[in-house]
Amino acid sequence: MRLQLSIAVTHLLARKRQTLVSLSGIVLGTAFFLAVSALMQGSEKDFIKRLVDNSPHITVSDEYRGADIQPAAMQWPDAAVNIRSIKPQTEVRGIRGYQQKLAFIESIPGLRVAPALTGSVVLTFAGRVQGVSMTGLIPESMREVSSIEDKMIEGSLEALNANPNGIIVGIGLINKFKLALGRNVTVTTSDGIVRSMKIVGIFRTGTANYDETQTYALLKKVQSLLNRPNRVNRFVIQLSDPNQARDVATLIEQRIGYKSVSWLEASEDIMSLLTVRNIIMYSVVTAILVVAAFGIYNTISTIVMEKTRDIAIMKSMGFHASDIQLIFLSEGLIVGLIGSLLGIAVGLGLMWILDQVVLPITAMGGPTHLPVYRGQRQFFIAFAFALFSAVAASYLPANKGGRVHPVDVLRGSM
Amino acid sequence: MSTLLKAQSLVRTLPLTVPVTLVRDISLEIQHGEFVAIMGPSGSGKSSLLYLLGLLDIPTTGQLWLDGQDTSGFNEDTLADLRLAKLGFVFQFHFLLAEFTALENVMLPMRKLARLSATDMQKRAEKLLDDLGMADQEHKKPDQLSGGQRQRVAIARAMANDPLIILADEPTGNLDSVSSANVKEILRDLASQQGKTIITVTHDPVFAKAADRRIGLVDGRLDPNWVHPNAQS
Numbered sequence: 001m002r003l004q005l006s007i008a009v010t011h012l013l014a015r016k017r018q019t020l021v022s023l024s025g026i027v028l029g030t031a032f033f034l035a036v037s038a039l040m041q042g043s044e045k046d047f048i049k050r051l052v053d054n055s056p057h058i059t060v061s062d063e064y065r066g067a068d069i070q071p072a073a074m075q076w077p078d079a080a081v082n083i084r085s086i087k088p089q090t091e092v093r094g095i096r097g098y099q100q101k102l103a104f105i106e107s108i109p110g111l112r113v114a115p116a117l118t119g120s121v122v123l124t125f126a127g128r129v130q131g132v133s134m135t136g137l138i139p140e141s142m143r144e145v146s147s148i149e150d151k152m153i154e155g156s157l158e159a160l161n162a163n164p165n166g167i168i169v170g171i172g173l174i175n176k177f178k179l180a181l182g183r184n185v186t187v188t189t190s191d192g193i194v195r196s197m198k199i200v201g202i203f204r205t206g207t208a209n210y211d212e213t214q215t216y217a218l219l220k221k222v223q224s225l226l227n228r229p230n231r232v233n234r235f236v237i238q239l240s241d242p243n244q245a246r247d248v249a250t251l252i253e254q255r256i257g258y259k260s261v262s263w264l265e266a267s268e269d270i271m272s273l274l275t276v277r278n279i280i281m282y283s284v285v286t287a288i289l290v291v292a293a294f295g296i297y298n299t300i301s302t303i304v305m306e307k308t309r310d311i312a313i314m315k316s317m318g319f320h321a322s323d324i325q326l327i328f329l330s331e332g333l334i335v336g337l338i339g340s341l342l343g344i345a346v347g348l349g350l351m352w353i354l355d356q357v358v359l360p361i362t363a364m365g366g367p368t369h370l371p372v373y374r375g376q377r378q379f380f381i382a383f384a385f386a387l388f389s390a391v392a393a394s395y396l397p398a399n400k401g402g403r404v405h406p407v408d409v410l411r412g413s414m
Numbered sequence: 415m416s417t418l419l420k421a422q423s424l425v426r427t428l429p430l431t432v433p434v435t436l437v438r439d440i441s442l443e444i445q446h447g448e449f450v451a452i453m454g455p456s457g458s459g460k461s462s463l464l465y466l467l468g469l470l471d472i473p474t475t476g477q478l479w480l481d482g483q484d485t486s487g488f489n490e491d492t493l494a495d496l497r498l499a500k501l502g503f504v505f506q507f508h509f510l511l512a513e514f515t516a517l518e519n520v521m522l523p524m525r526k527l528a529r530l531s532a533t534d535m536q537k538r539a540e541k542l543l544d545d546l547g548m549a550d551q552e553h554k555k556p557d558q559l560s561g562g563q564r565q566r567v568a569i570a571r572a573m574a575n576d577p578l579i580i581l582a583d584e585p586t587g588n589l590d591s592v593s594s595a596n597v598k599e600i601l602r603d604l605a606s607q608q609g610k611t612i613i614t615v616t617h618d619p620v621f622a623k624a625a626d627r628r629i630g631l632v633d634g635r636l637d638p639n640w641v642h643p644n645a646q647s
Contacts, residue, residue, distance in 0.1 A: 003525045010513040313509035316470055317523045317571070318498020320491045407471045410505060410583070411461070 004323055008330040011303050022299040023339045025292030030343020030386045033285040035350035037378045040281045042371035044274050048242075051270065053147050054205070055263055057245045060105070060235035060252060062095045063259045094231030101256045102235065110240040111248065114141035115232040117222050123169075123215070124186040125177045132173070134187070134215045136222025136232075145238035148203060148216070154181045155201030160218045166200030172212030174202055191227050286385070293389035296335055300328055300397040311401050312409035321402035328401050332394025333387070340386035344379060417479075418578060418611055419444040424466055424476035426459075426634075436462035437473070438634040444579075444613065449605035451622040452615045454631035454640060460615040461583050463631060467613060468501055468581040469493045481578060498527055502572030502580045504601075506587040508564040510556040516543060516567045517552040523574040542570040546600060562593025569600060580604065582614040586621070598624075 012019045072081045095101060098115055105113045117136040122129060139157040143149050149157050153171065160166045167185065179185065179199060187195045197217065205211055223229050237252075239245055245262035253260040264271060304311070311324055357370045426437040436459045444450055444467075452460045465471040466478065469485060472493075477486045481500060485493065497503075502523075510519045520539040524530055530538065543552055546566040556564055565585060572580050582601060586594035598621045604610040605626075614625070622628050630640030 003522075003528075007511075010511075014513045309507070309509055310511050313503075313505075313511075314522070315494065316468075316497065316503050318494045318496075318526055320494050322491075323526070407465050410465070410470070 004326040005330050008327050008334060011307065011327070012331055012334060015299070015303065018299050018302065019335065022292070022295040022335055023342070025295035026289075026336060026339025026386050026390060027343040027346055029285075029289040029292035030340045030382050031346035031350055032288055033382045033385070034344065034347030034378060035354060036281060036285050037382070038347075038351050038372050038374060039354060039370060040278065041375055041378060042373035044278070045373055046371035047270075047274070051267055052242045052263055055266065056145060056236040057111075057239045057242050057263050058235075058237035058249045058252065058260055059266070060095070060101075060237065060256070060258050060260045062093060062233040064257065065253075065259050094228055094233045095235070095258055096231075098230075098232045098235075101258075104255060105235060105237065105252060108248065108251070110244070111237050112141070112144040113235050113237045114138060114145045115219065116142070116234040116236055117219060117226065117228065117232045118234060119222065119226040119228075120190065121215075121225065122188040123173070123177075124188060125179060125183075128177050130173065130176065130213070132169075132213050132215050134167075134217055134222055134225070136217055136219040136225075138219050142236070145236045151203040151205050153202055153204050155199075157201065157216075159200035160216070163198060163200050164218055164221055165195075165197055166217065167197040168201035168203060168216040169199055170211030170214055171202055171204040172208055172210075173215075174199075176212060187225065189225050189227075193225055193227070195225060289385055289389050292339075292386075293393040295393075296332055296390050297393040297397065299335070300331055300394045301400075303331065304328060304397045304401040307401070308404055308409055311404040312406040315404065316406040316410070324404070325398040325402040328398035329391060329394050332390045332392075332398070335394075336387040336390025339390065340383045343386060344383060347382065348374075416446050417443050418446045418448075418481060419467060419613075420479040421467065422477045422479075424463070424473045424478065426462055426466055426471060427474045436634055437466060440476075440634075440636055442629065442636070444611065447605075447609040447611055448627060449602075449612045449625045450614070450627045450629060451625035452613065452629045452631060453617070453619075453622055454637070458631045459634035460631050462634070464581055464583050464613065464615050468503060468579075469497050470503075498523060499575060500578045502574070502577035504565070504568050504572045504580065504582040504585045506584040508556065508561075508568045508588075510564055510567055510571075512556055515553045515555055516548060516559065516563075516570075519556070519567055520570045520574055523571060527575050529575075539570070539574065542573050543567065546570055560593065561589050562596055565589060565593065565597050566600065569597070569604075573604075579611045579613060582612065582616075584615050584617065586616075586618065594618075 070081060070083055070086075072083060073079075094117065102113065102115055105111070114137060118133055120131060121134045122131050139160050143157055152168075155168065157168070160168065167187070169179070169185075173179065177185070181199055181202060184196045184198050187197050201216075203211070217225075219232070223231060237248070239248060242263065246264050249260040249262040249265070314324065315321070351372050351374065354370050354372050359368050359370065420443045422441045424437055424440045425435065428434045428436060440463060452463060454460050462471070466473050469478070469480065477484060479485065480496060483496075485496065488496070510516075511522065514522070517536070517539050520542055521535050524535040524538065540549075540552060543549060546569060548563060548566055548570070551559060551563055556567070559567065569585075580601075585601065586597050589597060598618070601612060601614065602624045605612045614621075616622055630637040632640050
């Protein structure tokens with residue numbers, strides 16, 4: 001083994017320039033693979049993080065996925081049942097007995113939950129009218145499950161506790177109504193209840209529609225405004241591990257019956273878009289490494305051809321075909337090993353450069369850095385793939401070298 | 415003297431579209447310590463016979479015993495192992511590995527055989543080169559050596575694993591007259607002084623004269639009456 005390896009090293013060192021070219025192919029392939037995948041993974045993670053942070057991991061709403069089975073259908077399961085003129089039972093909308101259901105959800109480890117009641121109201125101020133969605137919340141628990149607190153630019157969530165008549169509105173509404181913190185607005189509900197509420201907080205999410213049509217108030221206040229005492233119509237759940245959202249959502253739906261939607265389900269289209277993006281990225285970057293592998297194939301093929309006489313004499317003095325193969329395979333392995341290690345170093349350098357790039361404006365407002373993700377798995381994949389392609393590229397020439405018959409060469413050289 | 419190499423009815427046919435027979439029905443025995451010269455006109459199958467005797471090529475039919483061992487049916491790797499341990503080759507072209515020094519080239523078969531320690535290999539290689547008058551050229555690469563010197567390194571390499579037989583295929587074919595004379599002398603000395611068994615293909619009747627036995631080959635057949643056209647001169 002050491003003998004074959006030393007011959008391999010000698011071959012590579014004797015052709016420094018060619019070796020360097022195939023080496024740089026692997027180095028660049030690995031480095032770009034790492035840099036591009038770091039950026040793609042980083043932006044994907046960044047994107048998902050925003051998605052996950054800005055939207056609840058699980059939302060339990062006061063809806064059922066399927067309609068109730070009619071008693072007649074239960075009685076005759078195989079029959080075609082046709083019932084006319086049925087009307088759903090009149091009931092106060094919302095999650096029934098939410099306290100017990102909340103207690104059950106709270107008993108699941110690794111999650112935080114906040115109840116909320118959302119309804120539509122009309123805001124009036126100085127002759128301007130705007131229909132808005134009003135969410136009643138408990139500041140202490142909502143803070144745990146939503147990033148709304150980070151979005152506050154004036155006032156705070158806690159101000160609702162201090163002033164039960166307070167309301168938090170978005171910057172869009174403030175601009176539209178020419179409002180300011182501390183002013184009063186009139187709230188009219190569909191039941192005709194009219195209340196004056198004081199603006200105790202202003203938020204900005206960066207989404208114009210949201211900033212214009214979303215408002216927050218105390219849960220108790222909204223319950224009384226909408227005339228739905230002791231009801232909520234939503235549980236907002238945040239998990240320690242967002243990836244478990246699907247399982248936990250299923251568990252909750254099975255137990256309490258209400259529709260539970262995980263963030264994965266809610267944004268399935270975006271997730272499949274990310275998958276497509278990943279496939280594109282990996283195909284492009286893989287192509288770079290495949291091209292690099294052709295470089296290695298070329299180099300080692302050339303060496304095998306140039307060294308036909310050497311192979312002939314080595315075989316005639318007693319080297320096996322496998323010894324010859326080993327020599328050329330190790331040449332590929334050496335180029336692959338050094339190339340991928342150097343490639344990782346260069347890749348880290350590229351990532352560092354990407355780190356220095358500052359994006360001036362983003363949806364979130366302030367300047368941000370490019371999201372560069374340094375995942376162990378990426379490094380491993382890049383290393384393994386570069387190594388594999390280098391060895392695979394040297395396999396054919398190595399095989400060809402192993403098959404050289406000394407007598408054919410000796411006859412030819414006479 | 416005992417029989418070292420025994421060939422029986424060796425035939426070698428190249429399976430081309432029109433099959434070409436290189437060696438036809440050759441039987442011979444070579445004794446320990448014998449110096450044999452194979453002679454014959456160009457294309458008479460001298461080299462082909464040497465490749466068969468050197469286990470480089472496998473006869474189409476016929477049998478070959480080396481050192482009492484029947485080699486028929488051996489696969490390529492077994493034959494390679496036999497060549498490594500028992501045979502040494504010198505060809506018309508030196509076939510030295512260009513990237514390695516003279517010393518490293520001589521050590522190559524030893525390292526493959528791996529019977530000696532690294533230091534012993536080096537000592538032996540130095541001694542072999544020294545004996546051929548190459549003591550001060552050990553660390554030179556083949557392209558820094560003259561044709562004759564290269565061929566001497568090739569002879570040292572053939573001797574590396576102390577083979578039973580040295581097979582030489584026109585070892586002086588590419589050399590000028592001075593180097594050629596030198597190489598021939600070395601081979602003669604190996605035969606006469608060290609008692610090496612040597613089988614050589616040659617065109618040179620004077621060199622052949624030094625051999626214990628001359629085998630004439632015409633059209634792939636043994637021809638005991640064949641005489642080199644220059645034999646008289």
